[in-house]
Amino acid sequence: MTLFSGAFRERLRNSWVEMRENPARSGLQALGVILGVASVLGGFSISDSQRRRADQLYVRLGGLDKLNVQPNPAVRDGRPTALQTANLGLRSQDAIDGTALDVKKVAGASVVKFARTRVRSAYGDQERQVWGIGGEYLATEGYEITQGRGFSSQDVASGAPVAILGTEAAKVFFPFGDAIGQTMRVGDVPVTVVGMLDERVFKFRKSGGNIFRWRNRIIAVPSTLVTRQFEGDAYQRLDRVTFKLHDVDAISAFSKTLSNLLKANHRQQEDFRLDDVAARVRKRQQERDAYDVIFALSGVLSILGGGIVNVNIQMASLKERVREVGVKMAIGAPGREIFKEFLTEALLVSGMGSAVGMLAGVAFSKIITSAIGIPLWMDAKSFLFAFVLATVFGFLFALYPAIKASRLSPMEALRYE
Amino acid sequence: MEPIIETKSLTKTFGSNGVAVRALRGIDLTVERGEFLALIGPSGSGKSTLMAILGCLDSPTSGSYAFDGERVDGLSGAELARIRNQKIGFVFQLYNLLPKASVLRNVELPMLYAGVPRKERRRRATELLERVGIPEKAKQLPATLSGGQRQRVAIARALANRPVMLLADEPTGALDSKTGHEVLELFTDLHRQGNTILIVTHDLAIASLAGRQVEIHDGRIAEPGEKVA
Numbered sequence: 001m002t003l004f005s006g007a008f009r010e011r012l013r014n015s016w017v018e019m020r021e022n023p024a025r026s027g028l029q030a031l032g033v034i035l036g037v038a039s040v041l042g043g044f045s046i047s048d049s050q051r052r053r054a055d056q057l058y059v060r061l062g063g064l065d066k067l068n069v070q071p072n073p074a075v076r077d078g079r080p081t082a083l084q085t086a087n088l089g090l091r092s093q094d095a096i097d098g099t100a101l102d103v104k105k106v107a108g109a110s111v112v113k114f115a116r117t118r119v120r121s122a123y124g125d126q127e128r129q130v131w132g133i134g135g136e137y138l139a140t141e142g143y144e145i146t147q148g149r150g151f152s153s154q155d156v157a158s159g160a161p162v163a164i165l166g167t168e169a170a171k172v173f174f175p176f177g178d179a180i181g182q183t184m185r186v187g188d189v190p191v192t193v194v195g196m197l198d199e200r201v202f203k204f205r206k207s208g209g210n211i212f213r214w215r216n217r218i219i220a221v222p223s224t225l226v227t228r229q230f231e232g233d234a235y236q237r238l239d240r241v242t243f244k245l246h247d248v249d250a251i252s253a254f255s256k257t258l259s260n261l262l263k264a265n266h267r268q269q270e271d272f273r274l275d276d277v278a279a280r281v282r283k284r285q286q287e288r289d290a291y292d293v294i295f296a297l298s299g300v301l302s303i304l305g306g307g308i309v310n311v312n313i314q315m316a317s318l319k320e321r322v323r324e325v326g327v328k329m330a331i332g333a334p335g336r337e338i339f340k341e342f343l344t345e346a347l348l349v350s351g352m353g354s355a356v357g358m359l360a361g362v363a364f365s366k367i368i369t370s371a372i373g374i375p376l377w378m379d380a381k382s383f384l385f386a387f388v389l390a391t392v393f394g395f396l397f398a399l400y401p402a403i404k405a406s407r408l409s410p411m412e413a414l415r416y417e
Numbered sequence: 418m419e420p421i422i423e424t425k426s427l428t429k430t431f432g433s434n435g436v437a438v439r440a441l442r443g444i445d446l447t448v449e450r451g452e453f454l455a456l457i458g459p460s461g462s463g464k465s466t467l468m469a470i471l472g473c474l475d476s477p478t479s480g481s482y483a484f485d486g487e488r489v490d491g492l493s494g495a496e497l498a499r500i501r502n503q504k505i506g507f508v509f510q511l512y513n514l515l516p517k518a519s520v521l522r523n524v525e526l527p528m529l530y531a532g533v534p535r536k537e538r539r540r541r542a543t544e545l546l547e548r549v550g551i552p553e554k555a556k557q558l559p560a561t562l563s564g565g566q567r568q569r570v571a572i573a574r575a576l577a578n579r580p581v582m583l584l585a586d587e588p589t590g591a592l593d594s595k596t597g598h599e600v601l602e603l604f605t606d607l608h609r610q611g612n613t614i615l616i617v618t619h620d621l622a623i624a625s626l627a628g629r630q631v632e633i634h635d636g637r638i639a640e641p642g643e644k645v646a
């Protein structure tokens with residue numbers, strides 16, 4: 001028989017009994033923890049769910065590892081010089097040179113040249129945008145071919161009169177299906193439909209519209225067909241060149257060398273601009289990190305607030321508590337045991353408080369995300385963070401009363417008024 | 418065999434700064450094992466202060482105190498706690514039970530701090546409640562009990578770790594005379610079974626039951642036969 005019953009379990013059981021004996025006190029003590037944990041977890045989960053939805057969007061857009069090059073007006077004011085006139089725009093040579101720049105890093109390049117023209121079939125006749133595509137355009141944009149085939153390199157090289165349709169375009173021009181092999185007129189050029197694309201659907205929010213809707217309107221033909229037959233000129237100017245890289249992290253280095261190369265190609269005219277998808281994502285990430293900090297802070301604040309409420313409660317029940325300590329000391333509890341009792345109780349209160357807080361946090365985020373209409377995504381790290389936060393603060397706030405209580409003398413405590 | 422209590426020139430002064438209250442002014446007291454001693458004296462004479470020191474709840478300002486063959490003045494708080502837990506059973510005038518804990522758990526508590534296993538605690542606490550005559554109250558809260566019953570719980574708790582001495586500071590002070598006498602009978606029973614008992618009382622009828630009476634006056638022990646002014 002030792003005086004300090006070393007058994008932690010015994011102490012835990014005793015604290016559990018005392019918690020149940022004082023439900024109001026323990027409940028109020030737990031309230032701060034519950035609120036803090038719920039708000040941290042809720043905040044993180046909502047932010048995580050948004051982030052995950054955005055990530056899903058980028059994946060569906062064909063990945064983050066892309067670098068877009070678009071034409072940029074080099075002429076700011078006044079009339080363009082002859083050099084500028086001759087130079088304006090992005091050319092397919094840029095795509096070829098860019099790929100050659102670093103064959104190891106570049107997984108593929110795609111080009112697109114848009115044209116607006118009249119499109120006709122036996123069933124439809126509309127003024128439409130036509131995509132002149134080349135390279136791995138379909139893959140880099142996340143399209144999949146569901147029927148027929150894509151464009152061969154020969155199609156693109158020769159400007160073959162072939163077309164691939166998105167679901168909306170197929171519905172308009174071939175409402176009875178079976179578009180493959182049929183002919184339609186793009187401008188004055190008769191083209192044969194060789195492939196069909198999958199339907200692109202992405203709703204950021206469940207109730208929201210399909211933000212990929214316009215992607216189903218695609219009528220794709222080889223880029224060379226557009227540049228030669230419709231909007232063409234000697235330079236075969238393009239609307240966009242996209243490089244897909246093997247590694248997202250390589251983008252910024254690659255964009256620097258590419259920029260130099262293009263500048264040289266364009267006789268030192270900066271008539272193009274590079275856009276770095278990853279940089280955009282990083283920026284969004286930073287914004288969300290800021291939100292995370294705000295949520296973490298608000299959690300800390302509510303736990304702190306809870307702690308202060310807790311201290312007040314302890315003050316309010318101080319007389320009762322001190323007398324209780326006095327009684328325990330009188331029957332032989334040493335200060336050290338009182339200290340351990342206080343901390344064990346804090347551990348239990350914050351443990352159970354975090355459990356309840358987590359349930360509340362999960363329920364709260366579920367309600368919010370389903371109100372926004374995005375799937376709920378919760379990260380184990382948020383749970384861990386909330387738990388650690390609650391435990392640390394639970395201990396910190398218990399420490400002072402525990403030390404105070406353990407240093408009382410039994411007579412002082414018994415006579416406390 | 419050495420006496421269970423031996424004090425020499427025990428003093429206690431309260432309030433270090435400003436007005437000092439000299440509650441005890443030199444107590445020389447010896448109590449033999451198995452004695453039943455009544456401490457009497459007017460209110461404010463220092464009886465409770467002396468009991469607290471004898472019960473290791475407080476330390477004397479000066480003087481020496483040997484309890485159960487061991488010098489206890491100057492021991493650390495943890496050491497005093499061990500002695501209170503293992504060797505002393507204290508019964509207070511106002512019971513000092515934990516109000517939220519059941520009667521059974523109140524009786525178990527000293528054994529918890531002594532590290533007695535749970536089953537054993539439960540068994541002994543139940544046995545003690547039988548001994549003080551209220552086994553049926555085990556699950557109740559102290560507030561649902563009468564004063565006499567609460568004092569029985571306190572006595573059961575005081576006996577939990579089989580102390581070598583029982584101290585009771587006006588244990589019947591808050592009880593009517595009938596219940597007071599019933600509680601007192603418990604003490605006389607315990608004394609007959611060989612326990613050493615010190616009891617503070619105002620009631621001279623109660624004091625007369627004790628084997629010896631010691632009168633405290635103004636922080637000193639009044640000499641036998643000396644008239645109290």
Ligand SMILES: Nc1ncnc2c1ncn2[C@@H]1O[C@H](COP(=O)(O)OP(=O)(O)O)[C@@H](O)[C@H]1O
Pocket residue numbers: 415431432438439440458459460461462463464465466467
């Ligand atoms: N903690 C204390 N602080 C200051 N004075 C005290 C304290 N405890 C007792 N006293 C004083 O000591 C004297 C003796 O008190 P006490 O021992 O309670 O007497 P009794 O129990 O005989 O009535 C009284 O004057 C009382 O006011």
Ligand SMILES: [Mg+2]
Pocket residue numbers: 464465466
């Ligand atoms: Mg008194």
